[in-house]
Amino acid sequence: MAYDERTRRYVAKRTSEGKSRREAVRCLKRYIAREVYRVLMDPNPDGAAPEGPELAKMRKAMRVTQKQAAAGLGMSAASLGHLEHGRRRSTKLERRYYELLCELERKLERTLPQTAS
Template identity: 40%
Template sequence: YVARKRSEGRTPRHILRCLKRFIAREIYRILTDPHPITSVEDLRPKRVALGMSMQVTANHCGVAQGTISRLERGINVNYDLARHYRTWLDQQSATITT
């Protein structure tokens, strides 16, 4: 981000101001719309039961395989990703059962 802004001719002060605004927006979003704490322990058993590989899941979610692994183990929980992943697993489960 910083390199891109510098190539656009922005000053370090402007770049820092933009980063601060971004952080403020993210914090505001989290404070005004907190995610309910949900367990991610069910994701791996669901995926394995459906016969889905971790790589297929990662490709669908648009993240690296390691990100899915850390999410499933509860090491690095991203609630937006977990919600997207769970919705996709539910859709796959519904497709297989019908």
């Protein structure tokens, strides 16, 4: 809690909700345990897709709305927003999202008229 900004924000959020410092630390331990569990269950040894924020940049560059991307993944736009902002990590979902964006990019390239050089 002394060095990590993300941890400081989390504890500040919990204390602003009316929790004591001791309760906030307990919540922090649970949060860390959930993150560790996700990494243990999905280590993704074959290399990761770009993370959420990079995927959001790709999506915006392609002029695809968050709602459209979420529909393509079969999830809510809010859940996709959590992934894009780094509040949720799932290497499998990030891989699916990356593949969806690559597929959309290929479709876009096929529909654009070819320019003569």
